[in-house]
Amino acid sequence: MLDFLLTNAHIIDPVSGADFNGSLSVKEGKIDGLFPANNALPSAKEIIDAEGGILVPGFVDIHSHSENSVPCAEKLLAMGVTTAVSGNCGYSTSNFERFIAKFDKEGYPVNQLEQIGHSILRRMAGQNDINAPASNRQIEVMKRSAVDSFSLGACGLSFGLEYDPGASTEEIVELSKVAADTGRFISVHGRLLPTDDLDCLREALDLALLTGAPVIYSHLAYMHNGETLKEALKIISEYREKNAPVWVDSGMYTAFSTIAGSPGFDEEIFLNDESELKRLRAATGKYVGQVLDREKYIEMRSSSPHEHLIYDPGNPEDVFVAYSLPDVMVSTDCLEYPAGQGHPQGAATYPYFFRSLVKERQQLSLPEAVRRCTLLPAQVAGLDTKGRLSCGMDADLVVLDWENLREHAEFPDKGDPDAPPSGVKHVFVNGVLSIQNEKRVSGANAGFSIKR
Numbered sequence: 001m002l003d004f005l006l007t008n009a010h011i012i013d014p015v016s017g018a019d020f021n022g023s024l025s026v027k028e029g030k031i032d033g034l035f036p037a038n039n040a041l042p043s044a045k046e047i048i049d050a051e052g053g054i055l056v057p058g059f060v061d062i063h064s065h066s067e068n069s070v071p072c073a074e075k076l077l078a079m080g081v082t083t084a085v086s087g088n089c090g091y092s093t094s095n096f097e098r099f100i101a102k103f104d105k106e107g108y109p110v111n112q113l114e115q116i117g118h119s120i121l122r123r124m125a126g127q128n129d130i131n132a133p134a135s136n137r138q139i140e141v142m143k144r145s146a147v148d149s150f151s152l153g154a155c156g157l158s159f160g161l162e163y164d165p166g167a168s169t170e171e172i173v174e175l176s177k178v179a180a181d182t183g184r185f186i187s188v189h190g191r192l193l194p195t196d197d198l199d200c201l202r203e204a205l206d207l208a209l210l211t212g213a214p215v216i217y218s219h220l221a222y223m224h225n226g227e228t229l230k231e232a233l234k235i236i237s238e239y240r241e242k243n244a245p246v247w248v249d250s251g252m253y254t255a256f257s258t259i260a261g262s263p264g265f266d267e268e269i270f271l272n273d274e275s276e277l278k279r280l281r282a283a284t285g286k287y288v289g290q291v292l293d294r295e296k297y298i299e300m301r302s303s304s305p306h307e308h309l310i311y312d313p314g315n316p317e318d319v320f321v322a323y324s325l326p327d328v329m330v331s332t333d334c335l336e337y338p339a340g341q342g343h344p345q346g347a348a349t350y351p352y353f354f355r356s357l358v359k360e361r362q363q364l365s366l367p368e369a370v371r372r373c374t375l376l377p378a379q380v381a382g383l384d385t386k387g388r389l390s391c392g393m394d395a396d397l398v399v400l401d402w403e404n405l406r407e408h409a410e411f412p413d414k415g416d417p418d419a420p421p422s423g424v425k426h427v428f429v430n431g432v433l434s435i436q437n438e439k440r441v442s443g444a445n446a447g448f449s450i451k452r
């Protein structure tokens with residue numbers, strides 16, 4: 001007997017290109033059948049009426065930091081994310097055995113993958129100086145730790161080169177070769193060199209040519225702006241024309257948030273250029289929402305380097321330029337902040353993506369927009385049963401109320417960064433109803449770790 005039938009849906013499957021009205025059946029956490037309207041339906045224990053909503057695979061967030069935060073994972077779920085890839089920007093768990101056991105014992109709001117982070121590998125090898133390269137001996141230790149992490153289920157290798165500016169080309173390439181040899185992808189948060197410098201992009205993309213491993217260039221619209229972004233798109237296209245396996249993810253904002261102590265918020269830039277200082281707002285802490293003056297900047301850098309700052313380069317239109325590149329995947333870069341503080345990306349990204357790029361600007365068709373949130377990131381992450389609506393696939397499903405779909409989260413100076421979206425009506429994780437009529441189903445933690 002089927003677990004449930006989801007009826008009266010507008011079904012979009014990014015694999016087949018199917019776009020039809022009908023029903024979908026689920027049995028034991030898997031999609032069991034698809035039925036065009038007017039076909040006879042099998043009997044099921046439960047019938048859920050989608051009321052004409054758009055039924056798509058659950059979203060796969062290719063760049064998140066949700067792995068240690070139930071509130072963060074629940075915000076993703078409320079947007080329709082059912083699988084999150086974490087361990088990004090060089091930072092991850094160092095103990096995959098314990099990490100995976102915890103997910104599989106307790107469950108989680110979403111399915112969760114984890115990369116091993118390069119910065120963590122450096123610390124494990126005893127390199128605690130972010131400005132120094134790893135020694136040959138440390139590189140050997142890092143390579144062994146990476147192999148161990150992959151054998152325990154790490155899905156990829158992440159770099160956060162902004163945070164470890166001393167990392168040498170040699171250590172980056174040597175570790176990337178280990179990822180390539182074990183069939184893992186690499187994600188790169190580049191060095192934030194002066195923003196008009198694109199060497200940090202080439203350094204990342206070259207890893208694909210040098211090692212053959214798929215490279216994901218992280219959060220594109222956070223990395224480059226204006227003319228430099230356009231130049232970046234040309235460079236990425238050139239690598240792709242050479243058949244280099246390079247991929248890109250981007251959020252929906254140009255204003256990014258990171259810790260006040262980050263080397264990117266360097267005194268030499270921000271104390272010598274008033275216009276740069278004016279771009280900084282506190283994302284968390286006692287000055288939350290405020291534009292920083294010199295005193296507050298100096299205080300946050302020295303006394304609260306772990307609080308977050310938002311840097312706003314302007315150019316919000318650049319997001320749409322970034323998505324003009326074929327195959328840019330949608331990502332949140334979500335992170336846990338204190339309630340009511342932080343960046344709205346973790347609660348707004350997906351509904352904002354659909355509202356702006358599909359509904360209002362018509363820059364992407366609905367099936368193409370769905371593909372960029374589902375099938376494409378699933379393929380890049382090597383997930384064969386996610387991001388698809390066909391028989392035998394995992395029943396990670398989202399029903400969207402298209403008319404009402406929109407984000408409500410705002411930057412803390414304008415509103416509530418945690419405000420949930422409207423129009424994400426039902427979300428199923430592995431066949432378990434986890435959001436029902438836009439409300440969290442309490443106790444539904446059907447996600448688990450996905451090992452590669």
Ligand SMILES: [Zn+2]
Binds near residue numbers: 088089160189218219
């Ligand atoms: Zn990052």
